[in-house]
Amino acid sequence: MADQLQFELVSPERLLLSRQVDMVVVPGAEGDFGALPGHALFLSALRPGVIAVYEGATVVDRIFVAGGFAEVTESACTVLADEAVALVDLDRGRIEAEIARARDDIRDAKTDAERQLAERRLAIAEAKAAALDGTPY
Amino acid sequence: MASLKDLRIRINSVKSTQKITSAMKMVAAAKLRRAQEHALAARPYAERMERVLGGLASSMAGQDGAPALLAGNGRSRVHLVVVMTSDRGLCGAFNSSIVRGAKRLLRDLLREGKDVKLFCVGRKGRDQLKREYGSLIVGDMEDVGKPSLRYDSGAAVAQRLAGMFEAGEFDVCTIVYNKFKSVISQIVTVQQLIPFPIPTAGAPQSPHECEPDEADLLALLLPRNLAVQVFRALLENVASEQGARMTAMDNATRNAGDMINRLTITYNRTRQAAITKELIEIISGAEAV
Numbered sequence: 001m002a003d004q005l006q007f008e009l010v011s012p013e014r015l016l017l018s019r020q021v022d023m024v025v026v027p028g029a030e031g032d033f034g035a036l037p038g039h040a041l042f043l044s045a046l047r048p049g050v051i052a053v054y055e056g057a058t059v060v061d062r063i064f065v066a067g068g069f070a071e072v073t074e075s076a077c078t079v080l081a082d083e084a085v086a087l088v089d090l091d092r093g094r095i096e097a098e099i100a101r102a103r104d105d106i107r108d109a110k111t112d113a114e115r116q117l118a119e120r121r122l123a124i125a126e127a128k129a130a131a132l133d134g135t136p137y
Numbered sequence: 138m139a140s141l142k143d144l145r146i147r148i149n150s151v152k153s154t155q156k157i158t159s160a161m162k163m164v165a166a167a168k169l170r171r172a173q174e175h176a177l178a179a180r181p182y183a184e185r186m187e188r189v190l191g192g193l194a195s196s197m198a199g200q201d202g203a204p205a206l207l208a209g210n211g212r213s214r215v216h217l218v219v220v221m222t223s224d225r226g227l228c229g230a231f232n233s234s235i236v237r238g239a240k241r242l243l244r245d246l247l248r249e250g251k252d253v254k255l256f257c258v259g260r261k262g263r264d265q266l267k268r269e270y271g272s273l274i275v276g277d278m279e280d281v282g283k284p285s286l287r288y289d290s291g292a293a294v295a296q297r298l299a300g301m302f303e304a305g306e307f308d309v310c311t312i313v314y315n316k317f318k319s320v321i322s323q324i325v326t327v328q329q330l331i332p333f334p335i336p337t338a339g340a341p342q343s344p345h346e347c348e349p350d351e352a353d354l355l356a357l358l359l360p361r362n363l364a365v366q367v368f369r370a371l372l373e374n375v376a377s378e379q380g381a382r383m384t385a386m387d388n389a390t391r392n393a394g395d396m397i398n399r400l401t402i403t404y405n406r407t408r409q410a411a412i413t414k415e416l417i418e419i420i421s422g423a424e425a426v
Binding site: 008010011012013014015028029030040041042043045069071080 | 175178179181182185186189193287288291345346347348349353354357358364365368
């Protein structure tokens with residue numbers, strides 16, 4: 001068993017991150033889960049939230065993902081994300097503007113599809129805001 | 138015989154054409170490099186997606202309740218052919234080779250007695266197919282990659298296709314696009330999207346634990362896979378288009394150069410002939426005196 005995990009973060013446009021890490025905590029659709037080396041084969045959908053990358057006991061990277069899914073094997077963890085932003089790059093002003101805009105769109109939506117799209121945007125923006133407020137564990 | 142003035146005008150016009158084609162070649166080369174980088178960068182996602190989905194799909198295959206995008210809706214009567222071309226011309230045989238591939242596929246399908254519908258992504262393909270198969274075209278999209286090709290553009294196309302599938306407008310969906318092999322070689326590729334072709338080769342993967350359960354996850358992954366495949370095809374297409382345009386413009390520049398040389402020789406020869414003629418006239422005039 002390897003003592004480290006190969007962590008890969010991929011967006012549809014490119015490979016964002018690929019490195020050896022000790023642990024990652026990933027926001028799964030049914031709850032956060034941590035992946036350590038030697039994890040059983042596991043596949044999960046993601047909800048909007050923050051991925052924390054651990055080296056030793058300290059967090060070296062916090063990355064916001066808007067959704068996607070993750071595959072965990074014994075020696076690797078691959079996250080296929082829809083959209084990924086480093087937490088430090090999130091801008092509170094812009095997120096609040098996005099929340100307001102999404103709320104407007106929900107109110108003005110004429111079709112169900114439009115409303116669903118706007119609601120999804122709202123959920124992502126709210127998750128971003130929550131990620132900024134959240135206390136790092 | 139063209140007069141000297143005509144020749145001069147001709148040479149100048151070819152020269153300005155050459156300037157344009159060589160500028161277009163430069164632009165295509167720059168765009169090609171970017172497009173190639175994008176296509177390469179997008180590859181890891183598509184590959185991993187395929188691996189994960191392949192494993193999941195083969196474990197789900199044959200079971201009841203498999204999503205329609207995976208198993209199909211049990212019929213294969215109505216085929217939707219998605220033809221992906223560019224919006225701009227002047228790129229050699231790029232568009233016509235895609236259209237030729239699409240027409241071959243259409244003929245085969247029609248001969249088998251299938252109902253065929255056409256969906257055109259890109260202006261050029263629609264224009265070329267309109268004459269022969271205009272009645273089959275059910276929809277088209279233009280300016281898909283404008284101003285820049287992003288994942289969202291692929292997702293938009295995929296969403297439209299998925300919507301049509303759910304509405305029961307077709308049973309099988311195939312896309313036709315150019316795969317980028319190298320700057321001078323693009324391969325017309327026909328790929329089936331719906332139902333998802335289950336990989337038969339390869340050892341079955343050990344089952345994953347899934348969260349939420351397999352069926353839900355698959356229902357989530359399949360539309361996404363559709364978008365990724367369309368996105369990949371679009372990327373390959375853009376890279377191919379720029380490659381084809383670069384080669385075509387390079388050829389055009391070279392041809393213009395050849396033409397200028399030929400015209401210059403004719404021009405000089407004509408000028409020389411005129412001078413000689415004038416000299417002969419003077420000399421024979423002087424001798425006559």
